[in-house]
Amino acid sequence: xxxxxxxxxxxxxxxxxxxxxxxxxxxxxxxxxxxxxxxxxxxxxxxxxxxxxxxxxxxxxxxxxxxxxxxxxxxxxxxxxxxxxxxxxxxxxxxxxxxxxxxxxxxxxxxx
Amino acid sequence: xxxxxxxxxxxxxxxxxxxxxxxxxxxxxxxxxxxxxxxxxxxxxxxxxxxxxxxxxxxxxxxxxxxxxxxxxxxxxxxxxxxxxxxxxxxxxxxxxxxxxxxxxxxxxxxxxxxx
Numbered sequence: 001x002x003x004x005x006x007x008x009x010x011x012x013x014x015x016x017x018x019x020x021x022x023x024x025x026x027x028x029x030x031x032x033x034x035x036x037x038x039x040x041x042x043x044x045x046x047x048x049x050x051x052x053x054x055x056x057x058x059x060x061x062x063x064x065x066x067x068x069x070x071x072x073x074x075x076x077x078x079x080x081x082x083x084x085x086x087x088x089x090x091x092x093x094x095x096x097x098x099x100x101x102x103x104x105x106x107x108x109x110x111x112x
Numbered sequence: 113x114x115x116x117x118x119x120x121x122x123x124x125x126x127x128x129x130x131x132x133x134x135x136x137x138x139x140x141x142x143x144x145x146x147x148x149x150x151x152x153x154x155x156x157x158x159x160x161x162x163x164x165x166x167x168x169x170x171x172x173x174x175x176x177x178x179x180x181x182x183x184x185x186x187x188x189x190x191x192x193x194x195x196x197x198x199x200x201x202x203x204x205x206x207x208x209x210x211x212x213x214x215x216x217x218x219x220x221x222x223x224x225x226x227x228x
Contacts, residue, residue, distance in 0.1 A: 041224075043202065046218075089154055102155055105152075
């Protein structure tokens with residue numbers, strides 16, 4: 001089955017700096033890669049996703065890059081703000097299936 | 113305009129006492145999922161339904177069962193809760209058809225289960 005590795009497990013940055021979270025996956029058939037943000041006690045919320053026919057996608061301060069050959073994808077947050085503090089999960093899924101395989105999460109702390 | 117609704121939000125049960133968690137959706141999505149999320153861990157898929165077709169994950173304990181009586185509702189039954197079953201239980205949906213939003217999952221707010 002699919003195995004998604006996520007690093008780092010914790011990340012602390014100062015407000016205004018950039019944050020990068022990296023994930024690797026094992027199943028070459030995976031072609032959908034979402035990122036979820038989960039604040040304490042709340043539901044995971046989709047913040048950005050990318051499909052394997054695209055190498056990069058950007059939405060304001062958030063961007064995701066995908067390297068299919070190397071089987072890794074990354075989340076980039078620029079100009080971080082304290083409200084970006086949360087746990088971020090990457091995931092991978094096949095087009096033919098409906099299950100998401102999650103990474104173990106990264107706890108991001110943005111200090112003022 | 114809540115889309116995925118879970119009830120109750122907090123559930124306390126006793127060790128071994130059966131409990132049922134409820135999920136409903138107004139999205140008319142074909143796929144519904146149940147995840148278990150323990151503290152500081154990723155959501156772990158227990159099972160999902162594609163319409164009425166039930167798909168169990170290989171490592172989901174027999175203690176966990178699910179029912180989907182119609183498109184809108186899905187239930188998680190824990191037959192004999194143990195202390196290790198205390199967790200947040202998340203319901204999610206997926207449109208389950210082709211198109212732009214295929215694969216995207218929408219999560220409910222979760223039910224936090226405490227086992228005494």
